[in-house]
Amino acid sequence: MIDLRSDTVTKPTAEMRKAAYEAEVGDDVYQEDPTVKELERTAAEMLGKEAAMFVTSGTQGNQIAVLTHTRSGNEIIVEQDSHIFNYEGAAISAFAGVQPRTIKGNRGAMNPAEVEAAIQGEDVHNPETGMICIENTHNRAGGAVVPLENMEAIYQVATANQIPVHLDGARLFNAAVAIGRPVKDIAQYTDTVQFCLSKGLGAPVGSIIAGSEEFINQARKWRKRLGGGLRQVGVIAAPGLVALRTMVDRLAIDHENAKFLAEGLGNISGMNVVNQIDTNIVLVNVSERGLTSNQYAALLKDHGVLVSTFGPRLVRFTTHYDVNRESIEDALRIVSKI
Template sequence: MIDLRSDTVTKPTEEMRRAMFEAEVGDDVYGEDPTVARLEKLAAQQLGKEAALFVTSGTQGNQIAVLTHCQPGNEVLLEEDAHIFYYEGGAISAFAGVQTRTIKGDRGAISPNDLRKAIRGDDVHFPETGLICMENTHNRAGGAIVPIENMKEVYELAAEHKIPVHLDGARLFNAAAALGVSVDQLAQYTTTVQICLSKGLGAPIGSIIAGSQSFIDRAKKWRKRLGGGLRQVGVIAAPGIIALTKMADRLYEDHERAKQLAEGISNIDELNVVNRVDTNIVVVDTSSLGIAANEVLEKLHAEGVLAVPFGADTIRLTTHHHISNSDIDHVLSVFNKLFGKVIQ
């Protein structure tokens, strides 16, 4: 199977597996795991923050950030298709007792003017705006990059109102690779940031949240409350170090293959690529085929290609480090075989 469902399906490299086997470990709840300490120090340096904390997943990292920043009854402002709102099970309401207020964005980017209107005034009837969240790259916008200038404007507006900004940077390294900048140039316009060590970076598990030392000190208690205090966790932190030091430089390959895939699919009369492919995600409108997206996926599966639904009439394909140029060629041959005549 050529698995294009997500970059979460990646498996650890041989170097990562060796690092897991050889990792020096200790009890991390006591702060005694040297491998975790190295990972957290490295991540903080790369992200330009004072401190960092290893967590089990991106969702856990995002939830810890909301819990640490907010008080029950606060309102969190975020783009209407943000992962925190769309794909995390309503956790910020269930755990933090906050409500969300979503803002329609442009390819995942919130207009500062719309954001300014959404920030609550000082009125007994209103919840306080406790946090503003951004997402870069933006998953449901098709891996779109939120421009640095937009991030800067949002951050400066938040600072005017003394509101913290949290970045869901699950694929922040993809954004940095596509823009040709270091991740700290993006993370500078955040109070806190979460990055996934899995996905494009290829580690088998784990994420990082980073911010000020005082934030991380408070976040550790929320990690403990959520059951995230782990023991000899260096065995899963070790591949995270390799992810940060060895895997970011190859992300452009995934982006090139996604663009190659999108170009080939666009040449099929019955299919339409609906996103501008900035990074490693391709979203395809299949409505002209006259069948539901799930049926399209079944046909692809029968030919050895895996993808996921992204709506009733759209599917998503995601490239990653297990996908080669020959895989892309084969996937395009399958699409052409199944779904129509190539435009000449």
């Protein structure tokens, strides 16, 4: 099978497996695991933040941010197609007791003026705005990179209103590689940031959340409450270190493969690529094939290609470490054939 469903399907490299096997470990709930501590220091330095914390997943990292920044009854401002709103099981409401105020973005980027207009203060009728969330890259916008000037403008609005900004940077390193800037240049316009080790970076599990030392100290209690306090976690933190040290620059290969794939798909009748290819995601409208996205995905699977569905008409192709150019060419031949 040529698996283009997601970059989450990547398998750990041989170097990651070796690092896991040889990892020095300790009890991380007591903050005694040296490998986790090294991973957290490394991540914080890369992001330009005071401190960082290893979490089990991007969703857990986002929820810890909401729980730490807000209080029950608050409202958080999010882009209407954001992951935290669409794909996290309504956790912001179930756990933190906050409600979302959604803003329709342009390729995932919210208009700063609309963000400012959406902020609510102390009125007995309204929930106070407790947090603003930006997603970069933006998944449902096809891996779009939110421009730095947009992030800066939103951060200035938030700072003026004393509201924290959280970055759902699940694919943050894809954004950084795409614009040729270090990740700290993106993270500077946020108070806290979460990124995944387990997507394009290829580690088998885990994410990082970072911010001020005060924030991370509070976040550790929320991680514990959510069941995220782990013990000899160095065996899964070690592959994360390998990912940060060896897998960042090669993301450019995934981006080039996505552009190659998009160009090839665009030359096939009835395959309408609907997004600008910034990073590693290609969205295709298949309605002209006379099939729903579920039907088309099933047809592709029967011929050896796996894709994700994005609503009734869209399918998503995602390039990653385990799919090389030859596999992309094979996938294009299959799509053309059927």
